Structures are given as C-alpha cells and as structure tokens.
Amino acid sequence: MIRHYEKIGLIETAGRTASGYRVYTSNDVHTLQFIRRSRDLGFSVAQIQDLLALWRTRDRSSAEVRAVAVEHIEHLCEKVTQLQEMIATLRDLAERCSDDDRPDCPILQDLAEGRHGECDAPVESRFGVGRVHATPQ
Amino acid sequence: MIRHYEKIGLIETAGRTASGYRVYTSNDVHTLQFIRRSRDLGFSVAQIQDLLALWRTRDRSSAEVRAVAVEHIEHLCEKVTQLQEMIATLRDLAERCSDDDRPDCPILQDLAEGRHGECDAPVESRFGVGRVHATPQ
DNA sequence: CCCAACCATCCAACAATGGGAACGTTCCCA
DNA sequence: TGGGAACGTTCCCATTGTTGGATGGTTGGG
Numbered sequence: 397m398i399r400h401y402e403k404i405g406l407i408e409t410a411g412r413t414a415s416g417y418r419v420y421t422s423n424d425v426h427t428l429q430f431i432r433r434s435r436d437l438g439f440s441v442a443q444i445q446d447l448l449a450l451w452r453t454r455d456r457s458s459a460e461v462r463a464v465a466v467e468h469i470e471h472l473c474e475k476v477t478q479l480q481e482m483i484a485t486l487r488d489l490a491e492r493c494s495d496d497d498r499p500d501c502p503i504l505q506d507l508a509e510g511r512h513g514e515c516d517a518p519v520e521s522r523f524g525v526g527r528v529h530a531t532p533q
Numbered sequence: 534m535i536r537h538y539e540k541i542g543l544i545e546t547a548g549r550t551a552s553g554y555r556v557y558t559s560n561d562v563h564t565l566q567f568i569r570r571s572r573d574l575g576f577s578v579a580q581i582q583d584l585l586a587l588w589r590t591r592d593r594s595s596a597e598v599r600a601v602a603v604e605h606i607e608h609l610c611e612k613v614t615q616l617q618e619m620i621a622t623l624r625d626l627a628e629r630c631s632d633d634d635r636p637d638c639p640i641l642q643d644l645a646e647g648r649h650g651e652c653d654a655p656v657e658s659r660f661g662v663g664r665v666h667a668t669p670q
Numbered sequence: 671c672c673c674a675a676c677c678a679t680c681c682a683a684c685a686a687t688g689g690g691a692a693c694g695t696t697c698c699c700a
Numbered sequence: 701t702g703g704g705a706a707c708g709t710t711c712c713c714a715t716t717g718t719t720g721g722a723t724g725g726t727t728g729g730g
Contacts, residue, residue, distance in 0.1 A: 534717080534718065534719085537717080537718075550726095552725080552726055552727085553725085553726085554726075554727090572717085577716080577717090578716080578717075
C-alpha cells in the first residue's frame with residue numbers, strides 16, 4: 397500500500413539506503429498515520445490529498461477543512477440512504493418469503509417482474525436494443 | 534456491460550446475425566432485467582449467478598433464495614453500521630470545527646493524532662517498520 | 671449511394687488493496 | 701565465518717463492476 401501511495405504521489409518519494417531499501421522518517425510515518433486515519437473515516441485518496449495539503453499549510457482556514465469533511469459526510473449519508481432502501485426492500489421480500497421447500501418465491505418474483513419502481517423505462521432505452529436514434533433531418 | 538456479463542458467463546452467449554451482431558431474445562432481455570434489478574438491490578455478480586440458477590430451477594426451494602437474500606441483508610447492514618460510525622465521528626469533528634479562517638482545526642488534529650481508538654498498536658506492527666520477527670530459537 | 675448511427679473487438683482505466691514470483695539484503699546464531 | 705530466515709526490492713496480475721476510447725465493419729434512411 398505504502399509503495400502504491402508513493403507511486404500515485406500521495407506521499408513523497410521515500411529516501412533510500414545504499415542498497416535500495418526505503419527509509420521512512422518519523423515525519424513520513426506521521427503522514428502515513430494521517431492517511432490511515434483518513435481512510436478509516438472513508439475519505440478517498442483524492443480527498444486525502446486535499447487534507448494533506450491543508451495539513452501542511454500553516455495559514456490554512458479550518459473552513460476549508462470542514463468543507464471537505466462536510467462534503468464527505470453528505471456522500472456517506474447518500475450511501476447509507478441507498479443501502480437502507482435496499483435493505484428495506486430485501487427485508488420486505490424476505491419476510492414475505494415462505495422459507496420452505498416451495499418453489500414460489502416472492503424474492504425471485506420481484507427480481508423477475510420488478511415492481512419496485514426503477515424499471516419503468518422501455519427495454520429499448522434501458523438496454524440499447526434496436527436503433528434508438530434515427531439519422532437526424 | 535452486457536458484453537462483459539457474457540464474457541464472465543453471467544449470461545449465456547448471445548446469438549449472432551450473419552454479420553456478427555448479437556441478437557437478444559426476449560428471454561435474454563428478461564434475464565438482463567432480472568440482473569439489473571438484482572444489481573439495483575446491491576447483489577454481487579456471484580450472488581446473482583446463484584439467484585439466476587435458482588430462478589431457472591423449477592423445483593427450487595424458496596428457503597434457498599431467502600438464504601441468499603438474508604446473507605446479503607446482513608452484509609448491507611454491516612456496511613451501514615460502518616458508514617454510520619464514520620458519519621458520527623465526522624459529524625462530531627465538523628461540529629467542533631470553527632468553520633472560519635483560523636488554522637487550528639479539530640478535524641486535522643484528529644487525523645494527525647488519532648484519538649478515535651483503532652490506532653493503539655505501535656507503529657512498528659502497523660507499518661512494518663523495523664525487524665518485527667527475529668529468527669526463532 | 672452516402673454517411674451517420676450503430677455494431678464488433680480489444681484494450682485501458684478507475685479505487686484500493688491483495689497476493690505471488692523472482693531476486694537482492696540484513697543480520698542473528700551456531 | 702557461514703547459513704538461512706526474515707526481511708526488502710521490482711514487476712505483474714487479480715479483484716469488482718463499470719466506463720471509456722480506438723479502430724473498423726454493418727445497417728439503413730434520405
């Protein structure tokens with residue numbers, strides 16, 4: 397991972413011993429810990445790049461940092477919402493499923509027939525079947 | 534995507550016209566819709582493979598289908614839990630952030646110093662700095 | 671019959687990591 | 701003074717699901 401971070405430019409090129417081994421200063425280690433904690437909080441590499449830049453800037457504004465964090469929070473919330481919608485649908489289906497040897501299953505039925513909304517568009521536009529756009533004029 | 538699904542064996546090889554164009558039967562389209570709805574619910578390709586197999590099996594048991602769904606629900610719940618933990622931490626940090634021009638920012642401070650628990654292990658074992666295991670005996 | 675819109679294939683990239691092969695280095699311990 | 705295990709290095713491939721480009725063949729309406 398660290399070598400990867402070095403390659404993509406997230407951290408600066410580490411020093412080397414005479415034999416080619418990488419040498420990390422305590423500063424490097426500190427930066428890596430910063431990165432790890434950022435990743436633990438779900439920040440993307442791009443965002444970490446921003447955060448690191450701000451971290452290294454003496455006269456940064458905390459508002460800038462907060463903006464990155466707030467944007468990330470919103471992104472995470474969106475993901476949670478999506479996941480909870482999936483969970484709700486699946487819970488509903490699983491609850492209506494007899495959970496025995498019978499072959500009729502509301503879960504498969506739903507997947508096959510799709511009554512949960514997102515699939516109202518005609519097949520043609522959803523899968524590009526057939527010639528969609530005629531030559532104009 | 535569809536060509537990709539064909540390549541990885543999620544769907545069977547589509548028929549071809551004389552000139553090599555793929556031809557999809559309404560059955561194929563139905564299967565693809567099944568797949569899309571499964572993906573909308575967050576199922577992985579591997580799980581969809583299972584679901585498709587069950588779908589095509591006449592004397593399947595709905596318990597089998599339910600098992601796939603329930604396992605998936607648990608997986609989704611885990612993800613939600615993780616995301617919510619991140620959100621809680623970030624919300625707390627953002628709240629304590631002054632959101633102005635001052636350079637002292639609790640968010641960066643936390644990322645740099647890490648007081649939220651997961652980082653108690655010494656640097657050596659977390660990043661492989663130094664020789665961890667001596668030759669035994 | 672031309673040309674835009676469509677198909678085909680192959681290849682590369684994304685984000686972040688994991689893993690292995692093949693090979694050089696360090697250093698404890700016998 | 702070795703031997704050998706535990707390191708390190710580089711390069712490459714796999715993952716997961718999707719998107720995109722490049723290049724070239726096919727279709728079909730105007």
